[in-house]
Amino acid sequence: MVTSDRIKNAQLQSKVMSADDAASLIKSGDTVGMSGFTGSGYPKALPQALAKQIDAAHAAGDPFKIGLWTGASTGPELDGALAKADAIKYRLPYNSDPIEREKINRGEMDYFDLHLSHVAPMVWEGFFGNLDVAVIEVTGVKEDGSLIPATSIGNNKTWIDRADKVILEVNTWHDERMEGMHDIYYGTALPPNRVPIPMIHASDRIGQTTLRCDPHKVVGIIETNLPDKNAPFPPLDDVSKTIAGHLMEFLKWEVKKGRLTNTLLPLQSGVGNVANAVLAGLRDSPFHDLLAYTEVIQDGMMDLIDDGKMLCASSTAFGMSDQAAIRFRENLDFYRDKIILRPQEISNHPEVIRRLGTISMNGMIEADIFGNINSTHVMGSRIMNGIGGSGDFTRNAYLSCFVSPSFAKKGDISTIVPHVSHADHITQDVQVIVTEQGLADLRGLPPKMRAETIIENCAHPDYRPLLVDYFERAKKNALGLHTPMLPSEALSWHQRFLETKTMRR
Amino acid sequence: MVTSDRIKNAQLQSKVMSADDAASLIKSGDTVGMSGFTGSGYPKALPQALAKQIDAAHAAGDPFKIGLWTGASTGPELDGALAKADAIKYRLPYNSDPIEREKINRGEMDYFDLHLSHVAPMVWEGFFGNLDVAVIEVTGVKEDGSLIPATSIGNNKTWIDRADKVILEVNTWHDERMEGMHDIYYGTALPPNRVPIPMIHASDRIGQTTLRCDPHKVVGIIETNLPDKNAPFPPLDDVSKTIAGHLMEFLKWEVKKGRLTNTLLPLQSGVGNVANAVLAGLRDSPFHDLLAYTEVIQDGMMDLIDDGKMLCASSTAFGMSDQAAIRFRENLDFYRDKIILRPQEISNHPEVIRRLGTISMNGMIEADIFGNINSTHVMGSRIMNGIGGSGDFTRNAYLSCFVSPSFAKKGDISTIVPHVSHADHITQDVQVIVTEQGLADLRGLPPKMRAETIIENCAHPDYRPLLVDYFERAKKNALGLHTPMLPSEALSWHQRFLETKTMRR
Ligand SMILES: CC(C)(COP(=O)(O)OP(=O)(O)OC[C@H]1O[C@@H](n2cnc3c(N)ncnc32)[C@H](O)[C@@H]1OP(=O)(O)O)[C@@H](O)C(=O)NCCC(=O)NCCS
Numbered sequence A, B: 001m002v003t004s005d006r007i008k009n010a011q012l013q014s015k016v017m018s019a020d021d022a023a024s025l026i027k028s029g030d031t032v033g034m035s036g037f038t039g040s041g042y043p044k045a046l047p048q049a050l051a052k053q054i055d056a057a058h059a060a061g062d063p064f065k066i067g068l069w070t071g072a073s074t075g076p077e078l079d080g081a082l083a084k085a086d087a088i089k090y091r092l093p094y095n096s097d098p099i100e101r102e103k104i105n106r107g108e109m110d111y112f113d114l115h116l117s118h119v120a121p122m123v124w125e126g127f128f129g130n131l132d133v134a135v136i137e138v139t140g141v142k143e144d145g146s147l148i149p150a151t152s153i154g155n156n157k158t159w160i161d162r163a164d165k166v167i168l169e170v171n172t173w174h175d176e177r178m179e180g181m182h183d184i185y186y187g188t189a190l191p192p193n194r195v196p197i198p199m200i201h202a203s204d205r206i207g208q209t210t211l212r213c214d215p216h217k218v219v220g221i222i223e224t225n226l227p228d229k230n231a232p233f234p235p236l237d238d239v240s241k242t243i244a245g246h247l248m249e250f251l252k253w254e255v256k257k258g259r260l261t262n263t264l265l266p267l268q269s270g271v272g273n274v275a276n277a278v279l280a281g282l283r284d285s286p287f288h289d290l291l292a293y294t295e296v297i298q299d300g301m302m303d304l305i306d307d308g309k310m311l312c313a314s315s316t317a318f319g320m321s322d323q324a325a326i327r328f329r330e331n332l333d334f335y336r337d338k339i340i341l342r343p344q345e346i347s348n349h350p351e352v353i354r355r356l357g358t359i360s361m362n363g364m365i366e367a368d369i370f371g372n373i374n375s376t377h378v379m380g381s382r383i384m385n386g387i388g389g390s391g392d393f394t395r396n397a398y399l400s401c402f403v404s405p406s407f408a409k410k411g412d413i414s415t416i417v418p419h420v421s422h423a424d425h426i427t428q429d430v431q432v433i434v435t436e437q438g439l440a441d442l443r444g445l446p447p448k449m450r451a452e453t454i455i456e457n458c459a460h461p462d463y464r465p466l467l468v469d470y471f472e473r474a475k476k477n478a479l480g481l482h483t484p485m486l487p488s489e490a491l492s493w494h495q496r497f498l499e500t501k502t503m504r505r
């Protein structure tokens, strides 16, 4: 087999094989740690070959399933293909694949949704059992067997270190000039041997540029030339732009009050369209010399770098549209020293986030009048994606902001509800809530004042009187008037939606 | 006025005055930062004098009120006296005083309950406005004007640094030999100037033994000789002992599995009786050379130190019974190098907690079948104490355990409910739940398996069939079957209790 010049280690060249042969090394019941974070840097050939083999096994009456661990979400060739083949028994830590989401919500697949910063440490701590195989997409293999990472790092370091066997996909679609953009920190340990993470600024490099890998563990290498597939961003709508505008006004106010400067603090921007709109809002702002310390480099961040507004963006993955991916490849030398990809145990580490003091902006499903946030479960039970890194950031941010339209499903759902149907972020972790209606600055406010501020500034006018009505009655009839709440009614809006398809009355 | 030899600085000796005179320096509308954490190290004379003056002001038609910030809870001479005088408009960050609790729950007082690790940084960030006066109890004043702390540190460093004026209570009840036990770290900063906290082991000393204080800011010094007042611990009951026993078995199992050693990892033990019982359980365990990294040194920890089981305990305060306080004073030279008191921004810092990897054991009000925890709000609305440091520890612990009897109010309340009426800790932050019924090890379990494990192992037999019944119907009828939940019923147990005074059917 002719191998590409991307595999420089002679011993490893001999491990090149077809995707089918590599897939056959995975057995039913195996726990497999795959690369991938957002639609970036995930293996593409092996999962599809494996899905085919599992389809065949199922047809032959063999109930073949695997456990699947990744960095976060991946692309359709991985999560989509394996979910379609009904191949996954257990999935962690994050998913946004629509087929898989359906299976999870039909109760056909087990999904363990956890803080992204917890994944690597808990795997090392032995809490989730053995990792049988790692399947990692890389840009190339160096003479010494070390690996040049691709467009995401995620948990790759941990999977390679912990797995019994390693399978690599060397994807020539990734530009070799990416070498040097990654920063892999090898200083983590189990307690009592943990030491401070020596990062002071979002732009610091504290590790090495390649992944270590014991060549003896590599059981197969697949050569591919396949693009990453990220979901495209729809054009910015007026609602998102209005939300971004409110947030820009607020940040300017903070500068005026001396609580921030015009260089702000490292930005963390969550997944979703509204978060991307906020990044767009920064383009026409007075803020400059920005840094990002975030999970994913979206199009909006690339724009800020292009504009010279952002000096450096640290993340664990790209989450670019196809157009931005092309722009990145065409101007890679420009971006090389402005983007750093790190393991997610570092990009999401509470120690680093609290030290840097991020300005965090995340999307949400709903907020209640007290400012509890539901990021994950529609009507309390149906999971959308997962908590991802939002809990790592919100509790440790300098300013934790949540952004969302005040309504969903054409207005049949109010994003501001009497009581969240599921809580991911508690009031203590939420300083600012923004909808297209306005911004609620909740710092220092006790519960009842939080409620007044959120109802007044964030709720949609159609729902505001209903919220006021509920809150007034709660203030009269609740057992305790600290956080007035009526168990008989708190979730009645969700129940009404389930029964009548609208929260309206 | 003859001053005690505790005030060694000549300039400050001249500031000695009566509690009444010092209290008159506080004006209506002032925000006052007082020392105090648990019933330890809080000012005792000034608050009572202030309460008297406020009583008089109220009688004269003057609506005198202050904002009150502390470390955490204090004693009856502070929170109790001021609450009784209706003197507090706004209180942060924690309270366990019964009079104040009543006022808060009657809606007569604003209370802002926040993560203890957030308090000092957010005050520095300017999020809560100006601090007018600091009132700090100390053991003594040194020649150079620096202060020897007393039995708690809490936020004292921040209050002294930030307040316009400082009033000291020099309390000769505190033993002077305490000097040297405290470790005040002055390396914190606002971002972008934060650096790693140089602590590697729970027993490390990283700061200085005294509090810095600009003598020009000191406007008054009161001399007192008054004991701390901590709530006594009731004798251990069988339920608590059984809970402790389950936890000990679990820890032994973890050692057997190689996930811990017999020296465990630094222990954090929450407030409350069950947590104290767990500490008692460690006395007869095979574990040794223990460390504590916690908020409060309770009697149970003193016992472990006495036994030679615990090498060193780090905390921000004592929370000892009167008997333990006497024991401490009588054997101070023995305890001197085995106990370290730090500012709560360090004792509760996520960076340090995650690095050390604590084993955290906290009490709770209720847990739901998925393992969400309510630590604060009875029936979702009536606050008990506050979240305190539980959120700082649970999300960053090596193992986060919650302990509680499976029932409250003689069995009319089930501690395990279909859905928490208020969420303080989300499923991702809870690895273990223990009641007298048994222990649920939730690591790696997706929601439905968590529910099965919790119902089976933790619920009281009287309520178990009701929980199974709810869960089975939820698995059939919920919108999503990832976290099956019925909005129409999720809070019905709480509603039933409100209507019928029992959750039983
Ligand atoms: C919460 C989250 C789904 C919002 O995403 P978004 O793209 O900003 O928000 P949108 O308003 O476009 O909503 C996305 C979908 O959720 C639906 N939705 C939003 N609010 C809803 C609500 N209250 N009830 C029901 N559905 C709702 C929208 O209708 C939309 O559905 P569609 O795709 O079928 O049209 C997303 O931010 C998320 O998954 N967050 C959790 C993880 C996270 O925060 N990661 C970043 C941390 S670093």
Ligand SMILES: CC(C)(COP(=O)(O)OP(=O)(O)OC[C@H]1O[C@@H](n2cnc3c(N)ncnc32)[C@H](O)[C@@H]1OP(=O)(O)O)[C@@H](O)C(=O)NCCC(=O)NCCS
Pocket: B269, B270, B271, B272, B273, B274, B275, B295, B362, B363, B364, B365, B366, B375, B376, B378, B379, B384, B385, B386, B387, B388, B389, B390, B391, B393, B404, B405, B407, B408, B409, B413, B414, B415
């Ligand atoms: C939750 C908390 C109140 C439990 O305290 P505890 O002493 O272990 O628990 P107990 O079982 O003795 O309960 C204390 C009281 O709450 C009541 N209670 C407990 N569960 C209840 C429930 N589900 N519904 C109503 N009341 C309940 C008890 O009846 C008891 O009331 P009483 O004082 O009137 O008898 C306490 O741990 C707390 O305040 N935690 C929050 C802060 C924290 O965790 N700090 C430590 C972090 S470092």
